Amino acid sequence: MGRYVIRRLIQAIPVLLGATLLIFATVFALPGDPIAALAGEKRQDPTVVSILREQYHLNDPLLVQYGYYIAGVFRGNLGRTYANVEVSEIIAAKFQVTINLALTALVLEALIGVGLGLWAALRRGRAVDSMILASTLLLVSVPTLVTGFVLQLLLGVQLRRWTGVTIFPIAGVSDGWVSYIVPGFVLAGTSIAYLTRLTRTSLVENLRADYVRTAVAKGMPRRRVIGRHALRNALIPLITFLGADLGTLMGGAVITESIFNIPGIGQELFRSVHERQQPVVVGIITILVLVYILANLVVDLLYAVLDPRIRYE
Template sequence: MFTFIVRRIIQTIPVLIGVTILTFSMMHLIPGDPAQIIAGESASPEQIELMRERLGLNDPLPVQYFDYIRGVVTGDLGNSIRSGRAVSSEVFLRLRPTIELAVYSTILSVFIGLIAGVFAAVRRGGLSDSLVMIVALFGLSLPNFWLGLMLIQYLAIGIDIFGINTGWFAASGWGTWQQQVLPVLTLGTAGAAIIARMTRSSMLEVIDQDYIRTARAKGVKERVVIYRHALKNALIPVVTVVGLQFGTLLGGAVLTETVFAINGLGRLIVDSIRARDFPIVQGGVLIFALLFVFVNIAVDVIYRLLNKRIDLN
């Protein structure tokens, strides 16, 4: 197992290099002169030249890249243009709500997705199977921001039904559970739908396996056959989907945080794009990429723990 993890980490090195090259080149792909942008509209040519020197923009590209890498490794991601504070501290400050949002949404989508998927699979071809799958298709096709707005409309602002106001939850912020419910629902719905569909097809495949027949022939209760014998096997492909889903969630977080005015990393990036605060965007994207890479390593590890057939080495 240890060798496997080490090997998997080694394998991510090229990915990380790719990511840093991408974020590094962001600085150079933006229209206009970064030094001009950072120094401000009213800066004199001398000030711009000074800024260019400070940013190292006069060095050859490879040198600039290695300077950048050195910064990344030591945690120095430059300074925010707007606040002048270190990018790393700005980013880390905002990281927590985003990670919480992604983790809660993942838990929600896994929970709902598994239950719905198993439910549908066991009733293969029946009415409830079709219903679950139709609902899942809806969940999958709803645009994130629209769902968020609808939830705010009906569950935060609320409407009156028989004299009861449905505005139970908060429409913005992140901290109390009232604030967290709607963003998590918004972000988790699509994931739940994907996981439900995946679980269903995976369960259907597993239910037809010979070892399920063996379990039944042993006198095992149907409930135990489904949850003990079938589900554990059906989970194996689902885990991979959950990992990929986590990446989508991080992307989705940008929208959701904006809709719900959560001070997370996603919103920070969006705001920084608007304010042309490129060091922040660069740092934020890098952190997202790193998170995604490491979540996928974790998923691989879980996958191998579940799937006894794969030799760890």
């Protein structure tokens, strides 16, 4: 197991290099001068501009700039903004909010998606099954922007008008973990639909397997057959989906954080792109790539727990 983990971490290095180089080249290929953007419409001192461009290596070729950046990353330094602020400090102030939102979305996705998928699989061909499939199709079809504003209207305006109290906050994070429930559901909406369908399909296939028919023929209780055997084998593709989705949820939080006024890295990413703060953009993407790599490593290790036939040599 230890060798496998070390080998996977070594294999992650080229992934990190390739992803960061791609986003680095994309961000720094954007038109315009980021140093000129610092002064807005004011005229800048040419000497100051020259010093700043030399300080941030903007006169060097792209690969040289990337070399300076990636060398700093391996030393734990994500660089500085053009306003001379540590990028790591900016990310540290915003990261906890976004990880809270992403984890809330992941928990809601797992509970609702697996629960509805299990219910649909056990009632396949019936009205409940058709209703769940139709609901997931509707959830996929409606854009996140629409879902967010509709829930804000229903839970923030109409429900408060009917009950006189606010049950679910719809803006900011001042109310603690309760503040993340509604935006977490909005963020995970599409994933819930996909996970529900994936759970239903995977469980139905396992319920038709020979080992399930053998267990039933031996007189094993239905609840144990489903929970101990069929569901456990059906969890492998679900764990794969959830692990990969953590990075997707964090990266896709830009719209959700904007709708619900959540001060996370998604909102910071949008602002940094608008203000042409390339070091912040590349730093945030680097952190997201690392989260994605670690999440997939954890998923791979969970395979051996779910399926004893899987061994890591």
